[in-house]
Every structure is written in C-alpha cells, then in structure tokens.
Amino acid sequence: METIQNQPDDNCRVTGCSGAANRKGAGLCEKHYMRQRRHGSTDKALVLRPGLIDHSHGYKLAHAPDHPLRRASSNRVYEHRVVYHAEHGDGPFLCHWCSMMVTWDDMHVDHLNDTKDDNSPDNLVASCAVCNPKRGFDKMAATHRLRSERRYTAHGKTMCLIEWARYLNLSRNAIEYRLSAGWKIDDVFSPRKGRSGPASRRHQEVGTAARPPVGYEIDSHQMRTEMVR
Numbered sequence: 252m253e254t255i256q257n258q259p260d261d262n263c264r265v266t267g268c269s270g271a272a273n274r275k276g277a278g279l280c281e282k283h284y285m286r287q288r289r290h291g292s293t294d295k296a297l298v299l300r301p302g303l304i305d306h307s308h309g310y311k312l313a314h315a316p317d318h319p320l321r322r323a324s325s326n327r328v329y330e331h332r333v334v335y336h337a338e339h340g341d342g343p344f345l346c347h348w349c350s351m352m353v354t355w356d357d358m359h360v361d362h363l364n365d366t367k368d369d370n371s372p373d374n375l376v377a378s379c380a381v382c383n384p385k386r387g388f389d390k391m392a393a394t395h396r397l398r399s400e401r402r403y404t405a406h407g408k409t410m411c412l413i414e415w416a417r418y419l420n421l422s423r424n425a426i427e428y429r430l431s432a433g434w435k436i437d438d439v440f441s442p443r444k445g446r447s448g449p450a451s452r453r454h455q456e457v458g459t460a461a462r463p464p465v466g467y468e469i470d471s472h473q474m475r476t477e478m479v480r
C-alpha cells in the first residue's frame with residue numbers, strides 16, 4: 252500500500268512518487284490524481300482485489316468494478332467467471348457437455364468437482380443454459396440413487412457413499428464426479444488434493460481428468476498476455 256504523506260513541497264504526496272504535484276488542490280501528480288479519481292485510491296488498480304472477496308451461496312464474489320463481465324448494477328463478479336475469463340478470454344466457447352456454442356451473455360461456468368468455491372482454472376468449464384440445470388437435476392438423481400446403499404471398498408474399508416463422504420470430508424457429488432470420471436477406486440476414496448492430501452501422481456490425474464478439451468484454450472494466450480502487467 253502506498254501511503255500518503257504531508258509534504259509541504261511541490262511533489263506528489265504519494266510516498267516514493269517524484270512527480271510534480273500539478274494537481275495543486277489534491278497535492279497529486281497527474282497519474283496519481285487520475286487513479287484517485289477512477290478508483291478512489293492512489294494504489295494501482297488490480298483486476299482482482301484479494302481482500303475484497305465475498306461469498307454468495309457458496310460461490311466466491313470478486314470486487315472488480317472495471318471487469319467486462321460486471322453487471323451494470325454491481326461492482327462484483329462471480330470469481331469463477333473472472334477466472335474463466337482470464338484463462339479463456341471473451342469467447343464464444345463450446346459447452347463442455349454438449350458442444351453447443353455459448354457466449355458470456357448466455358453461458359454458465361460450471362465447477363467440475365461441484366466444489367462451488369474451488370475456482371482453479373482446471374475445475375471450470377463453460378456450460379449452456381440447457382446443460383447447466385440438467386446437471387443440477389442429474390446431481391439430484393445421483394443423490395437419490397445413493398439411498399440405495401451401494402457400498403464401496405477401498406483402502407480395506409467398506410462403506411456407502413454417504414459414509415465415505417463424511418469420512419473423507421468430501422461432498423457426495425465430488426465422489427460421484429470421481430467415479431464418473433473413471434478414477435481408480437482407491438483414488439476415488441482418498442482425501443482431496445491439497446495441504447492435507449497425500450502428495451503423489453494421483454494429483455496429476457486430478458488435473459488431467461478435469462481439463463477441458465484442447466479446443467477450449469483458443470483465447471487464453473491473448474488474455475494471459477494482457478494480464479501480465
């Protein structure tokens with residue numbers, strides 16, 4: 252954070268700035284004056300301000316007043332949309348599930364592992380307005396099916412999915428996702444990757460399984476270049 256000092260000379264009052272304070276009333280140089288006007292702060296504007304992330308129904312919201320996906324009435328954008336946009340650009344894209352063409356105006360960004368706040372780029376795919384609610388329906392049907400008490404044996408333990416979910420601190424949908432993605436049974440019933448999980452090859456499989464098809468990355472290069480500032 253750049254702090255503002257009281258300097259009685261003709262320099263910009265932002266610490267470390269040697270610019271002339273030609274905006275006399277504000278005591279700021281042209282650059283810092285414009286920043287102050289546009290963003291309400293002399294700090295450099297960030298695409299995403301990490302301190303200002305909020306949650307809505309389990310999803311993360313990002314404070315991003317200058318983001319192109321921002322709705323007119325709000326300074327916030329769902330973080331998964333910001334991440335997907337940074338990775339893949341302005342689109343259009345193909346729906347991950349049915350390959351229909353979608354744009355930012357009509358698409359949803361789905362979380363492959365059903366963890367609503369896991370916004371790692373590999374976990375995010377574009378979804379059309381038909382597949383997104385259908386997926387919600389499939390999840391409900393899957394939850395229903397779980398009541399039939401299927402049992403799974405892994406690591407020498409036999410439990411139904413609900414018990415496994417509780418045991419591993421995973422959602423049942425996350426386990427269903429692993430099963431449908433064809434993971435090895437011992438991998439399906441292992442803790443989530445990350446701090447607490449065992450580090451191994453297993454984690455690369457997570458990335459591979461969740462990766463969208465190659466055609467997806469069309470706009471990513473252009474966008475990435477813009478982000479690296």
Ligand SMILES: [Zn+2]
Pocket residue numbers: 263264265268269270279280281282283
């Ligand atoms: Zn300045």
Ligand SMILES: [Zn+2]
Pocket residue numbers: 346347348349350351378379380381382383
């Ligand atoms: Zn679709």
